[in-house]
Amino acid sequence: GAGLEVRDAVVRYAPSGRKGSRAAEPTTAVDGVNLTVAPGEVVALLGPSGCGKSSLLRAVAGLEPLAAGSVAWAGRPLAGVPVHRRGFGLMFQEGQLFAHRDVAGNVGYGLERGDAAVPASARAERVAELLGLVGLEGYARRGVTTLSGGERQRVALARSLAPRPGLLLLDEPLSALDRSLRERLAADLREVLVSTGTTGVFVTHDQDEAFTVADRVAVMDAGRLLQVATPEDLWARP
Numbered sequence: 001g002a003g004l005e006v007r008d009a010v011v012r013y014a015p016s017g018r019k020g021s022r023a024a025e026p027t028t029a030v031d032g033v034n035l036t037v038a039p040g041e042v043v044a045l046l047g048p049s050g051c052g053k054s055s056l057l058r059a060v061a062g063l064e065p066l067a068a069g070s071v072a073w074a075g076r077p078l079a080g081v082p083v084h085r086r087g088f089g090l091m092f093q094e095g096q097l098f099a100h101r102d103v104a105g106n107v108g109y110g111l112e113r114g115d116a117a118v119p120a121s122a123r124a125e126r127v128a129e130l131l132g133l134v135g136l137e138g139y140a141r142r143g144v145t146t147l148s149g150g151e152r153q154r155v156a157l158a159r160s161l162a163p164r165p166g167l168l169l170l171d172e173p174l175s176a177l178d179r180s181l182r183e184r185l186a187a188d189l190r191e192v193l194v195s196t197g198t199t200g201v202f203v204t205h206d207q208d209e210a211f212t213v214a215d216r217v218a219v220m221d222a223g224r225l226l227q228v229a230t231p232e233d234l235w236a237r238p
């Protein structure tokens with residue numbers, strides 16, 4: 001098999017001591033999901049807040065254990081493989097950039113050590129290439145605290161793509177931005193994924209964003225996948 005294969009995935013949370021939480025039973029956040037994402041394909045997980053999108057994404061990333069079912073990438077089962085060994089790119093709502101590093105320092109961070117480490121000269125070249133890819137030419141020496149929210153998420157995107165991950169997992173990466181900016185960034189993000197051949201799973205509660213970004217949209221509700229279809233097919237349905 002190739003691509004991402006999620007089979008009968010279940011994610012549960014133990015009852016928490018969280019203030020105001022009265023749950024005495026575990027929460028089943030993901031309740032038996034099957035999903036295949038082909039190599040190079042971008043799939044959006046779309047649904048209301050609390051439906052389990054983030055939990056499913058985190059389980060694929062290895063940030064959350066599966067209570068049942070399995071996840072495989074490129075035919076390799078991922079059970080027991082820790083986050084940093086999966087080799088996936090991760091991008092979240094807030095880019096979590098290093099405030100004390102400039103743009104280039106943030107983008108090149110993942111290339112300094114570990115499996116993706118490259119020599120400094122090759123790193124500088126790769127960073128320049130990545131900045132071009134996300135539309136931030138000339139930004140290398142800017143401090144990240146001087147950037148707008150949209151620019152920061154472009155830096156976060158470049159950083160997550162630096163080690164050339166086959167699969168990029170994005171959890172509401174544009175949700176902190178205002179609407180007009182979101183639309184433009186969603187289109188740019190899709191272009192970047194397509195041009196780099198990166199497979200993507202993109203969590204959002206925004207239908208327009210899902211339709212802009214994805215080849216197929218997986219609609220979730222209450223822990224389950226209701227349907228998976230192209231934006232065109234979803235539009236066509238009553």
Ligand code: ADP
Nearest residue numbers: 013016027029048049050051052053054055056
């Ligand atoms: P979404 O991403 O669609 O907003 P989540 O996956 O974040 O949904 O949440 C799904 C359900 O699991 C919700 O009921 C949420 O409250 C619950 N949940 C998420 N994370 C945790 C956690 N760490 N501990 C307990 N419950 C959680």
Ligand code: ADP
Nearest residue numbers: 013016018021027049050053054055093171172
């Ligand atoms: P998301 O934006 O991913 O849906 P939230 O903003 O709802 O996440 O939650 C932020 C953090 O709190 C996450 O780590 C999530 O797993 C955790 N969380 C969410 N819901 C609950 C819950 N009901 N009980 C405990 N932790 C939760």
